[in-house]
Amino acid sequence: MATEITNHKCPACTGPLHFAGASGMLECDYCGSKFSVEEIERLYAANEAEAAENFEEKEDKPFEENGTEWTEREAKNLRTYSCPSCGAELICDSTTAATSCPYCGNPTVIPGQFTGGLKPDLVIPFRLNKDQAIAALQKYYSGKVFLPNDFKKRNHIEEIKGIYVPFWLCDCETEGKALYKGSNVRTWREGDYDITETTYFDVLREGKLDFEMIPVDASTKMPDEHMDAIEPFDYRDLKPFSTAYLPGFFADKYDVSQQDSMERISERAKNSIKSELRGTVRGYSMVSTINENYNFNSKEVKYALLPVWMLSTKWNGENFLFAMNGQTGKLIGDLPVDKKKFWGLFGAIAAPLAVIFSIIAILL
Numbered sequence: 001m002a003t004e005i006t007n008h009k010c011p012a013c014t015g016p017l018h019f020a021g022a023s024g025m026l027e028c029d030y031c032g033s034k035f036s037v038e039e040i041e042r043l044y045a046a047n048e049a050e051a052a053e054n055f056e057e058k059e060d061k062p063f064e065e066n067g068t069e070w071t072e073r074e075a076k077n078l079r080t081y082s083c084p085s086c087g088a089e090l091i092c093d094s095t096t097a098a099t100s101c102p103y104c105g106n107p108t109v110i111p112g113q114f115t116g117g118l119k120p121d122l123v124i125p126f127r128l129n130k131d132q133a134i135a136a137l138q139k140y141y142s143g144k145v146f147l148p149n150d151f152k153k154r155n156h157i158e159e160i161k162g163i164y165v166p167f168w169l170c171d172c173e174t175e176g177k178a179l180y181k182g183s184n185v186r187t188w189r190e191g192d193y194d195i196t197e198t199t200y201f202d203v204l205r206e207g208k209l210d211f212e213m214i215p216v217d218a219s220t221k222m223p224d225e226h227m228d229a230i231e232p233f234d235y236r237d238l239k240p241f242s243t244a245y246l247p248g249f250f251a252d253k254y255d256v257s258q259q260d261s262m263e264r265i266s267e268r269a270k271n272s273i274k275s276e277l278r279g280t281v282r283g284y285s286m287v288s289t290i291n292e293n294y295n296f297n298s299k300e301v302k303y304a305l306l307p308v309w310m311l312s313t314k315w316n317g318e319n320f321l322f323a324m325n326g327q328t329g330k331l332i333g334d335l336p337v338d339k340k341k342f343w344g345l346f347g348a349i350a351a352p353l354a355v356i357f358s359i360i361a362i363l364l
Helices: 037-043 045-053 072-076 130-142 149-153 224-229 258-279 339-363
Strands: 017-020 025-028 078-082 089-093 110-113 161-190 193-217 250-252 286-315 318-325 331-333
Touching: 025 037, 072 078, 130 286, 130 318, 130 331, 161 258, 193 224, 193 258, 193 286, 224 318, 224 331, 258 286
Parallel strands: 161 250
Antiparallel strands: 017 025, 078 089, 078 110, 089 250, 161 193, 161 286, 286 318, 318 331
């Protein structure tokens, strides 16, 4: 399908620019020139001003649709790839070609023209490049004794892909009140008797916590446990969103609304204040919870893209998904176990132990 695409071009040679996480600059592969995001945005300011004339301010919309829309020029800079296998809809610029889906590994993806959706408010650019991601994954494999050799050979880790995963970042406040039963036990001896005295206390705690930018991923294709495992992201690197960060990477289009994410956000906030209140109950030998109540109130919600290196691979008919924080390098992934290696090592350990136990039995 043909699409009309424009791109951020190098002011020096008109070659395509891509964002490099190591330098934090937009770099040209042809002439080697480097530009800051601010410089490129200033160069395109005239185009942005023209697009802004046709931009309509957002109207009052349902909660889950609050946000700004893409400008005409930004939308023309983007294309989408849809995966017929898992339904992922990936956004990228014209210089990024998709050969397979980062989520399920399906080699068939269908290109199309980008339309609709909210524009992200914020982005954390990739700090780690592809070579660093591959090196981290190789190191992750090397420490796994029971990893099948065939899995390593057929894993194609060079196919790892950088993807900006959609997140909702929620500012909120939570109030909590909890009643605990505390007890202290004292034991002493009087004559022939052991005396135990148990003293019970009613312990009341209440408080309020304000939270800034609690993150929850907004993609149904990304397992929540993977995203929780590679947190935290360093919010000091948050930037106002610009399409200048997209070249060379994919961006997943959110399919979980703000409203539908509130349950997870509320749960994370309530668990935090619950832990804080419980942590203040000290000085008792035993503590049990009698009653607790927590109230959650959301404030501002922002739409952000956060950097993740991903590899979806198959082995013996099973899917294995690896995710690495593209900013910090924290990595999570499931690995298969070679049963022959496991039982071989078990036998090598069990045989000497059996001999030792036999000798002990004879001596006894």
